Every structure is written in C-alpha cells, then in structure tokens.
Amino acid sequence: LMVWLRRTTHYLFIVVVAVNSTLLTINAGDYIFYTDWMWTSFVVFSVSQSTMLAVGAIYYMLFTGVPGTATYYATIMTIYTWVAKGAWFALGYPYDFIVVPIWIPSAMLLDLTYWATRRNKHAAIIIGGTLVGLSFPLFNMVNLLLVRDPLEVAFKYPRPTLPAYMTPIEPQVGKFYNSPVALGSGASAVLTVPIAALGAKLNTWTYRWMAA
Numbered sequence: 001l002m003v004w005l006r007r008t009t010h011y012l013f014i015v016v017v018a019v020n021s022t023l024l025t026i027n028a029g030d031y032i033f034y035t036d037w038m039w040t041s042f043v044v045f046s047v048s049q050s051t052m053l054a055v056g057a058i059y060y061m062l063f064t065g066v067p068g069t070a071t072y073y074a075t076i077m078t079i080y081t082w083v084a085k086g087a088w089f090a091l092g093y094p095y096d097f098i099v100v101p102i103w104i105p106s107a108m109l110l111d112l113t114y115w116a117t118r119r120n121k122h123a124a125i126i127i128g129g130t131l132v133g134l135s136f137p138l139f140n141m142v143n144l145l146l147v148r149d150p151l152e153v154a155f156k157y158p159r160p161t162l163p164a165y166m167t168p169i170e171p172q173v174g175k176f177y178n179s180p181v182a183l184g185s186g187a188s189a190v191l192t193v194p195i196a197a198l199g200a201k202l203n204t205w206t207y208r209w210m211a212a
Contacts, residue, residue, distance in 0.1 A: 004211065013081075015076060021194045025028075026198070029078055035091060038056050042137070042140075042144075042180035042181075042184055043180055043183050043184045045140070045184075046136060046137040046140065046184030046185070046187070046188050047184065047188050047191055048138060049101050049103070049140075050106065050133045050136040050137070050188040050191075051133075051134055051188070051191055051192050051194050051195040053074060053077075053106060053107060053199055054110070054128075054129055054131060054133070054134065054192045054195050054196040054198065054199060055195050055199035055202075056112055056199065057069070057070035057073045057127065057132075057198055057199070058072055058124060058125065058129070059072065059135060059199040059200070059203060060072075060073050060110065060111065061073075061110065061124070062121055062199075062200055062203050063203055067111045067115035067119070068111050068114070068116045068168060069111070069135050070107040070108075070111045070114075071104060071107045071108050071111050072087050074103035074104045074106070074107035074108075075107075077101075077102055077103050078100060079105055081100045083103065084098065085097075085098040085100055096147045099143065099144060099147060100142050100143075101140055101143075102136070102138045102139035102142075102143050103136075104138065105135060105139050106131070106132045106135045106136045107132070108126065108129040109128065109131040109132060109135055110131065110132055111130075113127045113128035113131060113180060114128060114153070121200055124196070125193060125196045125200055125202075127195050128196065129192045129195070129196035129197075130189050130192065130193060131194040132184045132188075132192050132196070133185065133187075133188030133189035133190070133191065133192035133193070134166055134188070134189045136184075136185075136188060137180070137181045137183075137184035137185045137188060138181055138185065141180070141181045143176045153160055160176040162211075163167050
C-alpha cells in the first residue's frame with residue numbers, strides 16, 4: 001500500500017508542480033505576458049522561464065529515469081497556460097493578449113540529451129541544461145514575432161491588474177537590448193545549468209523521503 005501511495009503521490013507531484021509553475025509564470029510579473037513590456041524584459045523572462053523549466057523537468061525526468069518525462073512536464077505547463085489564455089479571451093481580451101511560452105521544444109532537447117547519453121545524469125545537467133537555456137529564448141522570440149501587434153494590444157487592452165507605475169507611457173520596443181535573444185540565450189545557458197543541478201539534487205531528498 002505504501003509503495004502504491006508513493007507512486008501515486010509522485011505522479012500527482014508532476015501535475016501539481018507543473019500547475020503551480022504555470023501559475024507562477026502568469027503571476028511572476030506583468031512583463032511576462034504584457035506584450036508592450038515583453039520586449040524590454042525579454043532577458044529576465046528568458047532566464048526565469050528557462051531555469052523554472054529546467055529545475056522541474058530534470059527533477060521528474062531523473063526521478064522516473066524515463067526520457068520523455070521532461071516533455072510531459074512541459075506539456076502540462078503549456079496546457080494550463082492555454083487554459084489561462086482562454087480565460088482572458090473569454091473576458092473579452094484579444095487572442096494575442098497573453099503569449100504562451102514555448103516550453104516543449106526545449107524540454108524535448110533535455111529528454112533527447114538524457115536518452116542519447118544513455119541516462120547519464122551529469123550529461124543531462126550540463127548538456128541538457130545548456131541546450132534548454134540556449135534554445136528557450138530563440139523559440140520564444142519566434143513566438144513573439146507571430147503576435148499581431150504587441151504595442152497596439154498593450155495600449156488598447158491594458159491589464160486590469162497592472163500597477164500604476166507600469167502603465168505604458170511610450171513604446172518600449174528595443175530600448176534596452178540590441179539583441180535580447182543573444183543576451184537571453186547567453187545568460188540562460190549559464191544559469192540554467194546550476195539550476196538543473198539543483199533539480200537533480202532534489203531527487204536525493206525525495207529518495208530519502210521515500211525510503212523513510
């Protein structure tokens with residue numbers, strides 16, 4: 001019975017953490033989904049999202065030992081974010097008002113690294129973590145380029161939860177970074193590796209809990 005309970009708890013953990021990660025994504029700051037500020041805060045967005053993806057995805061991938069778990073984790077995050085997107089749309093906001101982060105391709109690279117290195121944990125941390133950090137900003141910039149008109153959406157449909165000091169006054173596109181993708185990828189590639197190592201370390205604590 002205890003074995004069954006622990007296995008069930010494990011799979012529930014995947015869903016719960018993925019859902020909570022999605023909620024944190026939505027509430028981490030208006031700059032994440034508020035398209036006017038997305039461009040100027042793209043580096044911060046890239047680092048926060050790639051590290052959050054890595055720590056959860058590698059934790060569950062190493063816990064199960066099955067390549068593909070990282071993609072499963074990212075898929076749950078994506079589904080719940082699309083639910084949130086649909087909720088905003090139902091409130092009368094345009095389809096492009098919330099931009100869903102592209103987690104799945106980066107998670108697939110992490111799974112691929114783990115599979116190609118014959119389930120080598122250290123390779124997954126170093127190589128997989130680097131690939132997640134490098135690829136995530138690229139996928140998301142391509143995604144943002146498909147948004148109809150971020151400035152028009154931002155000015156015409158301000159978020160009701162947006163604090164007064166963040167109210168857009170002037171267009172902010174390209175004001176701070178000449179190449180947000182390059183800077184975001186570089187910073188993410190460096191920071192995602194130690195965060196992935198943290199996710200791997202969480203397995204040690206989990207196994208100790210299961211063995212108790």
